[in-house]
Each structure stands twice: as C-alpha cells, then as structure tokens.
Amino acid sequence: MDSKISVKNLDMAYGGYVVMEGISFDVQRGEVFLIIGRSGCGKSTLLKYLLGLKHAGNGKIFYDGVDANELINGDDFYGRKIGVLYQGGALWSSMTLAENVALPLETYTDLSSREIKELVDLKLALVGLKNFEDFYPAQISGGMKKRAGLARAMALDPEILFFDEPSAGLDPVSARRLDDLILELKDGLGITIIAVTHELASIFAIGTRAMYLDVETKTATAIGAPKELLASSRDKNVVAFLSRGTKTPALTSEERRMLLNNPTEFD
Amino acid sequence: MVGTAELKFEAEDAAEITVSGAWNLRERNRSPTDCVAKISSKKSMASVKVRAVNLEAWDSSLVSFLVGIVEVCKAQNSSLDFDGIPAGALKLVDLAETSKAADVQISEKRSKNPLALLIGYLVAAFANSKNFIEFLGETCSAVAAFFKRRVRIRAQEFLVILQDVGVRALPIVALISFLVGLIIAFISILELAQFGASIYVADLVGISMMREMGCIMTGVIMSGRTGAAFAATIGTMVVNDEVDALQTTGFSSVNFLILPRIFALALMMPLLCMFSAFIGIFGGLCAAVIRTDLSITQYCMQTANAVFVNDFLVGIAKGTFFGMLIAIIGCLKGLKCGRSAEDVGLATTAAVVTSITAIIVADAAFAVIFASIGV
Ligand SMILES: Nc1ncnc2c1ncn2[C@@H]1O[C@H](COP(=O)(O)OP(=O)(O)O)[C@@H](O)[C@H]1O
Ligand SMILES: [Mg+2]
Numbered sequence: 001m002d003s004k005i006s007v008k009n010l011d012m013a014y015g016g017y018v019v020m021e022g023i024s025f026d027v028q029r030g031e032v033f034l035i036i037g038r039s040g041c042g043k044s045t046l047l048k049y050l051l052g053l054k055h056a057g058n059g060k061i062f063y064d065g066v067d068a069n070e071l072i073n074g075d076d077f078y079g080r081k082i083g084v085l086y087q088g089g090a091l092w093s094s095m096t097l098a099e100n101v102a103l104p105l106e107t108y109t110d111l112s113s114r115e116i117k118e119l120v121d122l123k124l125a126l127v128g129l130k131n132f133e134d135f136y137p138a139q140i141s142g143g144m145k146k147r148a149g150l151a152r153a154m155a156l157d158p159e160i161l162f163f164d165e166p167s168a169g170l171d172p173v174s175a176r177r178l179d180d181l182i183l184e185l186k187d188g189l190g191i192t193i194i195a196v197t198h199e200l201a202s203i204f205a206i207g208t209r210a211m212y213l214d215v216e217t218k219t220a221t222a223i224g225a226p227k228e229l230l231a232s233s234r235d236k237n238v239v240a241f242l243s244r245g246t247k248t249p250a251l252t253s254e255e256r257r258m259l260l261n262n263p264t265e266f267d
Numbered sequence: 268m269v270g271t272a273e274l275k276f277e278a279e280d281a282a283e284i285t286v287s288g289a290w291n292l293r294e295r296n297r298s299p300t301d302c303v304a305k306i307s308s309k310k311s312m313a314s315v316k317v318r319a320v321n322l323e324a325w326d327s328s329l330v331s332f333l334v335g336i337v338e339v340c341k342a343q344n345s346s347l348d349f350d351g352i353p354a355g356a357l358k359l360v361d362l363a364e365t366s367k368a369a370d371v372q373i374s375e376k377r378s379k380n381p382l383a384l385l386i387g388y389l390v391a392a393f394a395n396s397k398n399f400i401e402f403l404g405e406t407c408s409a410v411a412a413f414f415k416r417r418v419r420i421r422a423q424e425f426l427v428i429l430q431d432v433g434v435r436a437l438p439i440v441a442l443i444s445f446l447v448g449l450i451i452a453f454i455s456i457l458e459l460a461q462f463g464a465s466i467y468v469a470d471l472v473g474i475s476m477m478r479e480m481g482c483i484m485t486g487v488i489m490s491g492r493t494g495a496a497f498a499a500t501i502g503t504m505v506v507n508d509e510v511d512a513l514q515t516t517g518f519s520s521v522n523f524l525i526l527p528r529i530f531a532l533a534l535m536m537p538l539l540c541m542f543s544a545f546i547g548i549f550g551g552l553c554a555a556v557i558r559t560d561l562s563i564t565q566y567c568m569q570t571a572n573a574v575f576v577n578d579f580l581v582g583i584a585k586g587t588f589f590g591m592l593i594a595i596i597g598c599l600k601g602l603k604c605g606r607s608a609e610d611v612g613l614a615t616t617a618a619v620v621t622s623i624t625a626i627i628v629a630d631a632a633f634a635v636i637f638a639s640i641g642v
Contacts, residue, residue, distance in 0.1 A: 051515050078517030090508035094424065104516050152516070 004029045004160060004192045005050065010059030012045050019045050023059070023220050025211055032186055032193045032206050034226070036241065037213035043196040044087065046213070050194070051084060051162065052077070063160075080108065083153035087164040089145030091137040097124060097148045098133035104155045115191055123151040127181070143170045147178070154185075163183065163195035167202050179205050200242065212238045268323065269294045272332065274302045277371065280313040280345075286352075287321040292327040303335045319351035330359045337364060367412025402599050406529065407549035409521045418522050425547055427526040432493050433535040437542065439492070440485055444543040447480050448472055448550025458559050465559040469569035472551030477578040481544035483630055486589040490534065490622040494597035497528055499615040501601025502611040510602065520602065529594040537583045543583055577642045585633055589626050594621040 003026035012019040019042035028031045035043045045191045050061060052072040054074060061068040063081065071077040091100050101120045124130060128149035137145055146166065153161060166182070167175035179202050185191045186206075186227070197203060203210060207226045214221040214237055222229055222238045230242040270290030275283050284302055295323040306312055317336060317598040322329075333352070340347040349357060418562060455471045501524055504510050514521050548570060555561045604610050 015275075048511075051511075052509055053514060075517075078515050080517075083517065084512065084515045086508040086512055088507055090512040092506070092509055092512070093507070094427075107518070149512075261342075 002029050004064060005194070006062040006065070007015065008048070008060045008062075010046075010049060010056055010061065012042055012049060012054075013057075014045075018135060018218060020213060020218050020220070023213075025220065025223055027192060027194060028208075029192055030190050032182065032195065032248075034197070034203055034207040034210035035194065035196045035201060035208050038215055038241065039198070041213045041215040047084075047162055047164055047194075047196060050109050051082065061135065062240060064240060080156055081158055082160045083156065083158035084113075084162045085146065085149045085153045085166060087168070088142070089137070089149035091145055091148055091152070093137050096136055097129060100148065101152045101155050104152070105205065108156055111255065120258060121156075123154055124148070126154070127151045128177070139223065140145075145173050147174075150178075150181070157189070158191070160192045165196050165198065167197065167199050175199065175202065176205075182206050187234035203242070206212075212241065214238075268330065269605070270325075274305055280309065280311050281316075282309075283313075283316045283318060285318050285320050286329065286332075287319065287323075287616075289324040290322070290326060290332075291324065292326050292328045293610065302332075303339050307339045307342065309343070309510055312340070312343040314346045314348070315340050315343075316348045316350060317352060317454050319353070322351070322353070325353060325356055327359075330356055330363065333357075333360045334363050335508060350520070398598060398603065402602075403548065403595065405521050406525060406595060409519070409526055410529070412522075413526060418526070420522065420527045420530070425531065428527050428531040429535065432489070432527075432531050436489065436492060436535075436539060440488055440539055441546050443484050443488060444476070444481065444546040445550040447484055448476055448547030448552075449554045451475060451480070451547075452551035452554035453558065456554065460559065466561060466565065466569055467552065468555050468559070469561075470565050470573035472555075473570040473574040474578060476544040476547035476551070477574050477582050479630070481547055481582055482540045482585040482589060483572075483626065484547075485536065485539045485543045485586065486593065486626040486630075487623055489532070489539070489590070490593050490597075490619050490626065493532065494593040494618045494622045495615045497594065497597030498601040498604070498614045499611055501598055502604030502614040505602065505604045506606055506608065506611060517539050525598045527593075528598055529591055532590035532594040533587050534590075536593070537586035540582050540586030540589075541579070581633075581637060581642060588629065588633075592625050592629060593622045 005027040007026075008024050011021050011026065012023070023046065025033075035046055037043055045054070050054055050068075052068060055069070063071055063077075071081070079235075091097070092103075095103070098117075098120050102116050102124050105119060109116075109221060120133070121130070124133060127150050129147055129151065132140060132144065137148070140148070146169070150163075150166075163182070166178050173233075182193055182195070183191040183206055183242045186193055195202075195206070201239060203226050210222075210226045210229060211220050212222040212229070212235070214235075216237070221235045222233050224233070226242065229238055233239055233242075268288040270286065270288040273285045273287075275285070277283055282305075306315065317333065333356065335345065336422065409418060412442065413420070432520050452468050452472050455468045456465055459465050459467055459471075501510070504524070510524075511524055552566050552570075555566050556563060597618045600614045600621065604614040
C-alpha cells in the first residue's frame, strides 16, 4: 500500500458543534491532494485533525500505515515529516524572517551557523524573498508573509507539506508562481502535498485529486481528479462549485453601485 | 423629494403600497416601518401590492424596506406583487431572503433554567481549574526539564522579556511606592502624634512596606502591566496561528513562550519588591521629616532597628511567588484565548483580574502561614 496518509471514518467537531462526519480518504505518495469546499465547511478544521492539533475522537488517521497518535508524540513527526503553511503565514512575530526559517534548522540539525545561514538564504531565495532576511513579519505584506511561511515550512525538507489556502490574498501573478512552486516541489522533490484551496485556476492547475466537503450534508461528497469531477460528478453542488466561474452571473453595475451605498439615479 | 411609502387599504384584506421619491440611506425616508406594522396588525391579509410611482433613486434603504414587507407577507400568508420596482432591487431582496433561509445556528442554545445555568457554570469552573492544573503540571515538568538541561530557552527572547519586566517597570513602581509610603506615614503620624509616639512611624512604614505593601503594590502594577502584556502577546499569537505553527514545527509552546516569561518574572519581581519597599520607606521619611520634628538620622536609625532580616526574606519570598503567579496566569489566559481580536481583549482583562485576585488571596494565605510559624 503506497498511501502516504490514510483517514478512516473521521468525525470533526468543536465541542457539540459537528463540522463533518465520516470522512475517509487516502493520499498517495507524491500527489497534490486538494481539499475543496465552500468557506466554513471545515477545510481548516480537517487540517487541524491531520496535523494533530485536534485529536480525533472517532476515526483514525494513519501516516505511512502508522497511527498518527503514536507519531505525534515521537520526535520526528513535526518539522521532519510534515511542514505547514498557515492561512496567514503564521510567522513568529518576534523574529526576523531569517530567524523564523533558521529556528527549525537550529533545533533539529547539527549544522554550523554558516551552513544554516546558507540554507536560510536558499529557502528565502526559492520563495522570492532574497534581501528580506532581516525584516520582521510586521514589515512585509500579506503575500510575502505567506511566501516566508512557505520557506519556513520547507526548512527541514519535510515529506509532506500542508497548505491552507496558499493563493488566497495573493495577486494573480504571485498566485500562479506559488502554484508553479507547488508543482516543482511535487515533481522535483517528490513531496506529497495537501492543500486547501478555493481558487478554481489553482484547482485545475495543480490538483492531482480533489475532495469536496459539502456544508449541507456535512460529508465528503466527491473525490477524484478535478477535471473528471467537473465532467462527470453527479453531485450538483460539486459541479456548481467547480464551474462557479461560468455559471453565476456577476452583479450588474447598478447593484454594485447600490452596495457601495451610492443612490442610483433612475428615470 | 425624499423617499415615501404610502399604504392604502383597497379592501379589508387587500393593501397597496406606493413607493416614490428618492430613497436614500442618509435622508430620513417617511416612516416606512409604519406599513409593516399596519399590515401585521390586520387579522388577515390576502394580497399586498407594492407599486413604484416616480421612484427617483434607491439604495439599500429601499431594499431593507422591501425585505420587511416580504417577511410580513410571509407571516400573513398573503400574496405579494411588485409593480415597477427596479429589477436590481428585487434581485437583492431575493438574495437577502435566500441567505436568511440558509442561516445556520452555530452556537448552542443556552438554557434559561437557573439550575441548568448553575450546573453549566460549575462545569465551566471545573474545566477551568482542570485547565489550570494541567497547565501547571506541564509548566513544572518543563521547568524540571530545563534544570536537567534537556530544554533550552532562547537567550535573546529571554533578555528582551527580562528588560521589559525589569528596568522598564522601575519608574511606575517607584512612583506608586513613594506615594504609598507617604500616605501610610501621613495617616500614622496623625494618630501616633496624639500619644507623642511619632517616632514609631518609621517602624510602621518600614515593616508594612517590606512585608506587605511593597509586594502587593508591585504585584498589582505588574499584573496590569506585564501579566496583561503576556496575555495579549500570546493571545495574538494564538489568533495568528503562530502557536499552532510552533507546535507543528515541533516546539512546545510551554518551553518556548512560557518558561522565559516565568523565569523573567520570578527573577525580577523580588528585586522590584525590594526596590518598592525602599522607595516606600523613603516616601515615609519625607512625610515624617516634613510633618514631625524627627531628623533624617533618627528616622533611619529607627527603621533599621524595626526591620529585621526575616521581614526582608518574607518580602523576597512573596515577590518570587507573586512573579510566578502573574506569569503563569498571564500566559495561560493568552494560550486559552479564542480566535478573534475581541477574545484577545477578554483574555487580557481576565489575566489582570485573575492575577490581582490571586495575589491578594495568596498574600492572605502567606500572612496566616507566616504568623503561625512566627516569621
Ligand atoms: N475554534 C472554533 N470553535 C468553534 N467553531 C469553530 C472554530 N473554528 C471553526 N469553527 C467552525 O467550524 C466550521 C468550519 O470552520 P473552518 O474549518 O475554519 O472552515 P473553512 O473550510 O473555511 O476553513 C465553521 O462553521 C466555523 O464556524
Ligand atoms: Mg479556512
């Protein structure tokens, strides 16, 4: 069995508030697995369970066939096995970008400080942040924070990378560059990637397979290659989501003006 | 012309509303809510018609008015016709209605039953203290691991915190302590002078500043200053996922965030308390020299005779303990913070209130303990 992650019958809840029920899926080694769905459906929550930030009451999560609960208490799971890029980057605000990336290296390797500096420079250059080493997170833009967060997530060359909405809030060019980077990580380094995303362009460009979480039924209603889902899924919510760009008419200029609170002249 | 809505009853159960004029959020449209109230006050209503006549302009004030009409028609089970209302407005009304229908209830319903409420509070209080004890356990084992040299804390981070809780706190501590010493002296001089015992003001000020007021005042100041800052900093880190990021990079938030703060306060608080005590004594001295005929030397001699080493040690011990208390409470409130900006505010307030209360309670306990063992 070559599945990198395998989730069996996972229920997700915050206290008594059920988010999703009976989620099962496998992520293959070296694929880009997307978690898609409307906002508030529980994508970030699912990541929390996968990352061990929330503990599965019902259901099991396996990494390489080993129960995640055992791995999480071990030494090598975080940092080595997995890396995470959070929605807002989640850089440690009291440290510069270079220190953010260096910290995992300092903690988990015996490299000399010169080697660490070279690695940090490399990782920051990979995400296009050369020359920003000494900036603090508060001094850079949202998109840059995300990229710096990615550099940190990649610091120890993890086997699996998790992304929470990597391209949200980025300009179109940066978003496409991030997509390219994700594909390079997958093809070049063979990293398994799990990403939450909304962006249709990204979904079709990078997704090997996608899983749709449905808010209404609180279950995963479809898993498959994005193009196939669009072409042949029988679930109307999935199709509507994936074809959103073409099916929903945009607001008219009149409605837009109204939303901006400017009275519209009529005759 | 401002926007108006006129209601006419064509029959007992048929209404017609005419909207006209320029509907503008920033102007006062003429009592549109009236219509809704009048329609809903009818026993039954078969049909409602909304007509636009000379509608010059519209914005969300019209949409919100129409949504009100739609709701009341639903409640009355009456038919509703629109005539001449701009299509854009109708589309927005539709949108508002569908998203209202899809409204999901997220928070659980609170029971109004007082018994259920009481039980709820007790469970919450229990969970709270369980949280606290778990956290305390984690912290203790982290401290132990630190002294076994299995955990390191980042020196740079520690020094920054140390500076903030130490040197930067000196001015405010000095000001408050000076005034407290002054006040104690003033009040006691009034009383003691009646017996010709003004000299004992030095004893009073010295002992109370050394044993009690120095520690309590510093504790209160540091709760408001540093405990709040810890809770706010860590709470903001929770909101920004930084604490999750620590964990998923394999760092323990206790080692990384809590230990340096506890060490910093445990180190600095006793020093601040002693500093406070000396400044307070100086305040007392000023009051005594101004208000009585005691000389500076007399006052100092008297203070030296009154204050013993054990008073000094009591102050140091309490200061250390209060420091750890403030740090632990501030950090815990920060870590348990919710996920919004408002939650950070709540965590900060909770940190201040809890640590001030804890300090006073602990001080009372210390008073009893020290009295019974005679220190
Ligand atoms: N800390 C929390 N406590 C309670 N409910 C939460 C919490 N975080 C998220 N939720 C709820 O769980 C649901 C899923 O949230 P989330 O996983 O963040 O959605 P998304 O798919 O947009 O990432 C939402 O309805 C949200 O209100
Ligand atoms: Mg999310």
